[in-house]
Amino acid sequence: MSFGSPNPYGQPQDPQPNYGYPQQPGYPQAPQGVPPQQGYGYPQQPGYPQAPQGYPGYPQQAGYGMQQPVYANWGQRFLSxxxxxxxxxxxxxxxxxxxxxxxxxxxxxxxxxxxxxxxxWQVIQEGRTGQTVGKKVVGTRTLKEDTGQPLGGGMAFVRQLAHFLDGLPCYLGYLWPAWDAKRQTFSDKVCGSIVVKD
Structure with missing residues (x-):
């Protein structure tokens, strides 16, 4: 035993640090220079970036997933x-x-x-939930075409005002959903809205 020795009591010094973890009998020490494994509660190491959903250049429509929406037909729109x-x-x-x-x-x-x-009240309900009383009974819903979400109160009001476009050319806009690919009236096309089966 000598002065200045890091081990004044003569006990053998552990050559491998245990990084603050208690040594369990029967388990080997972590190799020197290797950081301990992170368990639960520790931030995980960054991995590979998530692949983008959908196809590039096309907005992912929330609420539909990868499925194409089923548009309400003319009869359902008329009944609602x-x-x-x-x-x-x-x-x-x-x-x-x-x-x-x-x-x-x-x-x-x-x-x-x-x-x-x-x-x-009907306009507010359609803006919040996509449904008026008639749409709820029939089982349809008005949504934004690009996001698949309800229109919001302001846009639902604008859509009601835009219905005057449907009546201008001999009410042709009200009949347009009968043959349109997305079953839209003229006001739907102007406001970017669609009516889908709920």
């Missing part, structure tokens, strides 16, 4: 619109009719306000 119009008339006509017959303008005005309220 008919249900929405009936719902509007149920809110508007009784009060307006009673108000006109009884010569009470306040009731007629209340019927008008109720009808407008139904229209606004």
């Amino acid at each position: 619109k008919l249900i929405d119009v009936i719902l509007y008339l149920v809110a508007y006509l009784p009060l307006a009719g009673i108000g006109v017959a009884a010569k009470v303008p306040a009731l007629a005005l209340l019927g008008f306000v109720a009808g407008i309220g139904v229209l606004i």
